[in-house]
Amino acid sequence: MEKKPQNKFYLDLKNKRESQGIKISEISEQTKINPKYFKAFEKGEFDILPVVYARLFLRSYAIEIGSNPDKVLEHFELHTTGKVKPKNIINQIRKTEKLKSDSKSEESFFNDESFFQNINQKNLIGGLIALLVIFMLLSKLRDITQDSTQSEINNNVNTKNKTIDTKNEKVIPGSYLDGFQKIDSKSIKLNLSPPYSLTFSSIEASDVKLKIIENGITTLDRILPLKPASNLTRESNGIFEFKLKSTKGISISLNEDKEIISQFLKPENISDEDLAIQVILSENGNLKADYFKFNQ
Numbered sequence: 529m530e531k532k533p534q535n536k537f538y539l540d541l542k543n544k545r546e547s548q549g550i551k552i553s554e555i556s557e558q559t560k561i562n563p564k565y566f567k568a569f570e571k572g573e574f575d576i577l578p579v580v581y582a583r584l585f586l587r588s589y590a591i592e593i594g595s596n597p598d599k600v601l602e603h604f605e606l607h608t609t610g611k612v613k614p615k616n617i618i619n620q621i622r623k624t625e626k627l628k629s630d631s632k633s634e635e636s637f638f639n640d641e642s643f644f645q646n647i648n649q650k651n652l653i654g655g656l657i658a659l660l661v662i663f664m665l666l667s668k669l670r671d672i673t674q675d676s677t678q679s680e681i682n683n684n685v686n687t688k689n690k691t692i693d694t695k696n697e698k699v700i701p702g703s704y705l706d707g708f709q710k711i712d713s714k715s716i717k718l719n720l721s722p723p724y725s726l727t728f729s730s731i732e733a734s735d736v737k738l739k740i741i742e743n744g745i746t747t748l749d750r751i752l753p754l755k756p757a758s759n760l761t762r763e764s765n766g767i768f769e770f771k772l773k774s775t776k777g778i779s780i781s782l783n784e785d786k787e788i789i790s791q792f793l794k795p796e797n798i799s800d801e802d803l804a805i806q807v808i809l810s811e812n813g814n815l816k817a818d819y820f821k822f823n824q
Contacts, residue, residue: 537603542570545593549758558750559588574608591740591747594762596723704737704751704771708804708820715816722811724768724783727761730754731777742766754778768809775803782809 545552556563565585568576577585583601590600602612728736733756740748742765754760762768772778780789789807804820 536572537600537607538570538572541590541593541595541600544595544761545570547758548593548760549755550593555589555592558592559585561585561588572607574604579608594760596763596765597747598765705773705804705806705820707823708773709823710818710820712819713817714819715814718788718809718813718815720783720813722765723763724765724809725761725763725781726768726770726789726809727759727781727784728754728770729759729779729781730756732756734772734774734778736760737771738762739769740764740766741769766811769807771804771806773804775805788815 545555552563552566555561555566565576566589568574569582569586569589574582574586576582583604586600586604587597590597605612734754735751736754737751738748739746740762747764748762752760779786782788804822806818806820808816810816
């Protein structure tokens with residue numbers, strides 16, 4: 529029997545998590561996934577779950593520790609099957625299998641005349657009632673989801689409408705930079721494209737509000753702690769957005785280059801301690817920085 533190549537990528541994931549001081553319990557709290565699965569993954573015990581769930585949970589784990597989830601899943605496939613199939617081939621195989629399955633099901637269904645003869649009338653009625661109940665529950669769930677989505681949209685609109693203009697300086701209540709006033713902005717076109725790797729280091733305890741958007745989907749949007757002598761690294765195939773309430777003692781590397789972002793952190797007219805910043809790095813390489821100071 530041919531042996532599968534030993535691809536112990538899960539050990540690299542564990543080392544990356546530990547190097548950033550991220551606890552499994554923290555990942556579990558954010559993803560709402562039982563920590564025992566993450567512990568099993570770090571031992572290479574992926575058969576603890578069906579493949580579909582293992583892939584979903586592993587993707588969430590990768591995002592939380594700042595790894596590229598697509599690359600991690602490629603390593604997972606290589607580890608479990610011995611090879612990685614191109615995405616177009618995988619999609620074609622799935623379509624072909626589905627067509628064959630549908631064709632066989634249809635042929636078997638209509639050729640088996642005894643099928644209709646063996647149907648119990650009570651069971652048929654019971655099945656129809658069950659389907660009706662399921663349909664009603666799904667409809668109710670859809671209405672609840674739509675109401676929640678509309679409520680969130682209305683809240684966002686209300687927040688935007690509450691933006692206060694003070695001497696042409698914007699103060700945005702309720703945001704991470706609540707109480708700060710925008711004082712300047714700066715933008716540049718970088719000769720870069722995804723994937724991006726962003727690394728934060730701080731000489732004292734602080735935090736950063738980090739947001740990642742990939743293919744129009746927000747994969748990360750939360751406040752992360754910055755610990756002294758411990759780097760925080762996140763990767764993205766799309767848009768990076770981060771906010772800092774103070775740039776004092778903060779060093780940021782983009783794709784292992786410390787100069788690209790750092791040049792935006794030291795405007796001449798304000799000290800690092802009083803400076804807050806919001807940076808957005810788009811997929812096309814456009815980088816925009818907005819500067820804020822605390823509104824005393």
